[in-house]
Amino acid sequence: MAEENHDESLEFGDNVDMSTFEQILDMDDDEDDKEFSKGIVFGFLEQAEQTFDKMEASLASKDLQELSALGHFLKGSSATLGFVKVKDQCERIQHFGAKKDETGTGNIQDEEYCLRMISEALAEAKKTFNEVAAQMRQYYAES
Amino acid sequence: MDGSAGTASANNSSDFVRKLYKMLEDPSYASVVRWGDEGDSFVVLENEKFTKSILPKHFKHSNFASFVRQLNKYDFHKVRQNNEEGGTSPYGPNAWEFKHPEFKANNKDSLDNIRRKAPAPRKPSAMNEGEIPIQQIDLMNQQLVAQSQQLEQLSQRYAEMAMNQQMVLQEVLRVQKTVLNHEHVIQNVMTFLHSVDAKQRRDSKIMFNTGDTGQTAQLTPTSQSIAVPEDEPASPLQHASKLLNDCNAEVQFNVASMEQLHDLSHKTPGVMSTPPADQHMRNASRAPQSADSSSTLGYARLNNGELDQVVYPMGTNNGIDPMYSEHVNNIPYSLPPKELDPSDPRRQYADGRKKSTFADPGWSRQPRILLVEDDPTCRQIGGKFLYSFCCVIDSALDGLEAVNKIQEGVKYDMILMDIIMPNLDGVSACHLIRQFDRTPIIAMTSNIRSDDIQMYFQHGMDDVLPKPFTRKSLLDMLEKHLSHLKRLPPGMEPPPSATTSSIPQSSTGQSIKDDASSPAQSPAGSMGNWQSPGQYPGVSPIHTNIPNQYAQMANHSPYGTSPHTPITAHIPGRQQQPYQQPQQQPQHRRQISEMSGGVTDMNGFNKRQRVYVQPGPSMGMPGGPQ
Numbered sequence: 001m002a003e004e005n006h007d008e009s010l011e012f013g014d015n016v017d018m019s020t021f022e023q024i025l026d027m028d029d030d031e032d033d034k035e036f037s038k039g040i041v042f043g044f045l046e047q048a049e050q051t052f053d054k055m056e057a058s059l060a061s062k063d064l065q066e067l068s069a070l071g072h073f074l075k076g077s078s079a080t081l082g083f084v085k086v087k088d089q090c091e092r093i094q095h096f097g098a099k100k101d102e103t104g105t106g107n108i109q110d111e112e113y114c115l116r117m118i119s120e121a122l123a124e125a126k127k128t129f130n131e132v133a134a135q136m137r138q139y140y141a142e143s
Numbered sequence: 144m145d146g147s148a149g150t151a152s153a154n155n156s157s158d159f160v161r162k163l164y165k166m167l168e169d170p171s172y173a174s175v176v177r178w179g180d181e182g183d184s185f186v187v188l189e190n191e192k193f194t195k196s197i198l199p200k201h202f203k204h205s206n207f208a209s210f211v212r213q214l215n216k217y218d219f220h221k222v223r224q225n226n227e228e229g230g231t232s233p234y235g236p237n238a239w240e241f242k243h244p245e246f247k248a249n250n251k252d253s254l255d256n257i258r259r260k261a262p263a264p265r266k267p268s269a270m271n272e273g274e275i276p277i278q279q280i281d282l283m284n285q286q287l288v289a290q291s292q293q294l295e296q297l298s299q300r301y302a303e304m305a306m307n308q309q310m311v312l313q314e315v316l317r318v319q320k321t322v323l324n325h326e327h328v329i330q331n332v333m334t335f336l337h338s339v340d341a342k343q344r345r346d347s348k349i350m351f352n353t354g355d356t357g358q359t360a361q362l363t364p365t366s367q368s369i370a371v372p373e374d375e376p377a378s379p380l381q382h383a384s385k386l387l388n389d390c391n392a393e394v395q396f397n398v399a400s401m402e403q404l405h406d407l408s409h410k411t412p413g414v415m416s417t418p419p420a421d422q423h424m425r426n427a428s429r430a431p432q433s434a435d436s437s438s439t440l441g442y443a444r445l446n447n448g449e450l451d452q453v454v455y456p457m458g459t460n461n462g463i464d465p466m467y468s469e470h471v472n473n474i475p476y477s478l479p480p481k482e483l484d485p486s487d488p489r490r491q492y493a494d495g496r497k498k499s500t501f502a503d504p505g506w507s508r509q510p511r512i513l514l515v516e517d518d519p520t521c522r523q524i525g526g527k528f529l530y531s532f533c534c535v536i537d538s539a540l541d542g543l544e545a546v547n548k549i550q551e552g553v554k555y556d557m558i559l560m561d562i563i564m565p566n567l568d569g570v571s572a573c574h575l576i577r578q579f580d581r582t583p584i585i586a587m588t589s590n591i592r593s594d595d596i597q598m599y600f601q602h603g604m605d606d607v608l609p610k611p612f613t614r615k616s617l618l619d620m621l622e623k624h625l626s627h628l629k630r631l632p633p634g635m636e637p638p639p640s641a642t643t644s645s646i647p648q649s650s651t652g653q654s655i656k657d658d659a660s661s662p663a664q665s666p667a668g669s670m671g672n673w674q675s676p677g678q679y680p681g682v683s684p685i686h687t688n689i690p691n692q693y694a695q696m697a698n699h700s701p702y703g704t705s706p707h708t709p710i711t712a713h714i715p716g717r718q719q720q721p722y723q724q725p726q727q728q729p730q731h732r733r734q735i736s737e738m739s740g741g742v743t744d745m746n747g748f749n750k751r752q753r754v755y756v757q758p759g760p761s762m763g764m765p766g767g768p769q
Contacts (some may be wrong), residue, residue: 036527039523040524047520076521080518081524082611
C-alpha cells in the first residue's frame with residue numbers, strides 16, 4: 001500500500017479520501033515544501049498518538065464516556081484530513097463508548113461488550129493509523 | 144437528674160435540642176436561663192447576658208434572634224406572657240419563656256421526639272419550586288419567541304422561494320419558446336445563406352447590400368466591408384433578421400429576469416450558486432497570469448453566456464456573414480462547447496491547485512469570521528480555507544471563549560461553531576450568545592441527525608455545516624449568509640456580463656491573446672469579482688485590443704488603417720469592399736469577425752444598438768462605448 005508516492009499521483013490506497021486530502025494540499029502556497037499541509041498532517045499524527053494513549057488508559061479504567069469523547073475528537077480531525085479508515089474506527093469508538101451500536105442509533109446495555117468492541121476498534125484504528133502515518137511520512141519525505 | 148439516662152437515645156435527637164437541654168442542666172446559669180417552674184418550658188430571664196455569655200458557649204453565636212428562629216424551627220413556641228389582660232410573666236417582664244410539648248426537665252428521652260418542623264424544610268423547597276418554574280417559563284418563552292421568529296423566517300423564505308420558482312418556470316417557458324423561434328429563424332437564415340452565399344462570393348465581393356445583410360453582417364469584417372444599407376429591399380434574409388430582432392428583444396427581457404432569478408437562487412438556497420462561483424474565483428485568480436484567461440473567463444459565464452450569445456448575437460448575426468458559408472462555424476451555438484472543454488480541465492487542474500489559494504469571492508469588505516473549534520486540525524484547516532476566501536479570521540478554542548469574545552463586544556459577520564467542545568459546548572454557547580447578539584451562527588458538526596439539527600436551530604443556530612466540511616461547503620455557507628457583503632448586488636451584474644456576451648466570442652480572446660496578449664486582458668482577469676465573468680471585463684480589453692487586431696489584420700488585408708475605418712463602417716460598404724480579403728483566412732476568421740464586431744461596437748454600432756438596446760441596457764447591450 002505504502003509504496004510509490006509520485007508527487008502528482010498520490011497513492012494512499014483507500015486509507016485516504018483523496019478529494020478531501022487534496023483540498024488540504026491545495027492550500028499549500030508552495031507545491032514543493034508543502035509547508036501548510038505538512039504541518040497539519042504531522043500535527044495530526046502527534047495528536048492521534050496522544051489520543052490513542054488516552055484511549056488505552058480510559059479502556060483500562062473502563063471509562064466509556066471518556067472513550068466516546070476521545071473517539072469523537074479524533075474522528076473530527078481524521079475526517080477533515082480524509083483519513084477515512086481511521087475516522088471509521090474512531091466513530092465506532094465514539095458510538096460504543098456512548099453505549100450505542102455501530103450505527104449510533106440502538107442502545108446497548110452490556111458495558112463489557114462495549115469495552116470489548118472498543119478495544120477491537122482501537123486496535124484496528126491504530127493499525128490503519130500506522131499505515132497512513134507511514135504513507136504520510138514517506139510522502140512528505142519524498143516531496 | 145439522670146443526665147446519663149438517655150444518652151443512647153440522645154443520639155437520635157437533634158444536636159440543637161441536646162445542646163439546649165445540656166445548657167439547662169447547668170445550675171450556674173439559673174439566674175439567666177433555667178427550666179420553667181413547671182419543668183415543661185424554659186425561661187430566658189436575662190436576655191442580654193444570655194446572648195452575650197451563654198449563647199456563644201453552647202451555640203457558637205451570639206445572636207438571640209437566630210436562637211429564637213432555630214427554636215421555632217423545632218417547633219418551640221414562645222409562651223405568651225399576656226394571656227390574660229395585664230398578666231405579666233411570672234418570670235418578669237423581660238423574660239422569654241419557650242415551650243415544646245416534648246421538651247421537659249427530667250425527661251431526656253422525649254427529646255428524640257423533637258424534630259425540625261416539616262414546614263421549615265418545606266418552605267425553602269416550596270420557594271425553589273416556585274423559582275424554577277419561573278426560570279423554566281422564561282426559558283421556554285425565549286425559546287418560543289426564537290422559534291416563532293425562525294418559523295417566520297422560514298415561511299418568508301419559503302414564500303420567496305415559491306415565488307422565485309414560479310418566476311423561473313415562467314421564464315423557462317418563455318425561453319423555450321424564444322429558443323424555438325430562434326432556431327427556426329436561424330435555420331431559415333442559414334439555408335438561405337448557404338444558397339446565396341456561394342454565388343455571391345463568387346460574383347464579387349461587392350455584393351448587393353441587403354439591409355439585413357448590413358445588420359447581420361456588421362459583425363463580420365466581411366459584412367462590414369460588404370454592405371450596410373440598412374433599408375434594403377426585403378429578402379428572405381431580411382425577413383429572417385427581423386424575426387431575429389424580434390426574438391432578441393423578447394429574449395433580452397427574459398434573460399435579464401432569468402439572471403436575476405439565478406442570482407436570487409444563489410442567495411436563498413445557496414446551492415447552485417457556488418459551483419460557478421468557485422470557477423469564477425479560480426478564473427479570476429488565475430486570469431491575470433494566464434494568457435488564456437479570457438477564454439476561460441468567457442467560459443465561466445457560459446450558462447448564461449450561451450443564452451446571451453444566442454440571444455444577442457453581435458449586431459444581429461453573431462458574426463455570421465450571410466455571404467460566406469464558412470461563417471456557419473461562427474454560429475454561437477456550437478462555439479461554447481468547444482471552448483468549454485479545453486478551458487475547463489485546465490482551470491481545474493492547472494490552476495486549481497495553486498491559484499485557488501487566493502480566491503476572492505468578491506466581498507465588498509473582508510468578512511470577519513469567528514471560528515470556534517477545539518480540535519487544532521480542524522481549526523487550522525478551517526482557518527486556512529477561510530483565509531483563502533479572503534476572510535479575516537479569529538478563533539476560539541471553546542464555547543466559553545467564544546461567548547466571552549462576543550460579550551466583550553467584538554463584532555463578527557459570522558460564527559462557525561463546533562458543537563462538542565470542552566468547557567462549554569457549542570449549543571450552549573450559541574444559546575448564551577443569542578441572549579444579546581444576532582450574528583449568524585453556523586453549527587459545524589458531524590452530529591447531523593435530524594433531532595440534533597432541530598436542537599441546533601432551537602437554540603438559535605442559523606445553519607449547519609456538516610463535518611468534515613469541504614472548501615466548497617464552507618464557501619457555500621459564506622455566500623449564503625454573507626450575501627450582503629458581496630461587492631455587487633447580483634441583480635446588477637447581468638448588464639456587464641451581457642455586454643460581454645454580446646461580443647459573443649470574446650472568448651476568442653484566446654487566439655487574440657496570443658498576439659495581442661495585451662495588458663488589456665489582464666485587467667479583465669484581475670477582476671476578482673466572480674459575478675463579472677471574465678467576459679465582462681473582457682469587453683473593454685477587447686476594444687483596447689482592437690487596434691492590435693487591426694494591425695494583425697493589416698497583414699492579411701488592406702485593413703492597416705483600420706482604427707479609423709470603423710467609423711465609416713456603417714456607411715455602407717463601398718469602401719469596405721476591399722476588406723473582404725481577411726476572411727479568406729479561415730483560421731482567423733472568427734476572431735477577426737469578432738474583433739470587427741467589437742470595433743463596430745465602438746463606432747457605428749452604437750447607433751444601431753441604441754435602437755434595441757434600450758429595453759435592457761442591463762442586458763448587456765454591447766454598449767459600444769465602455
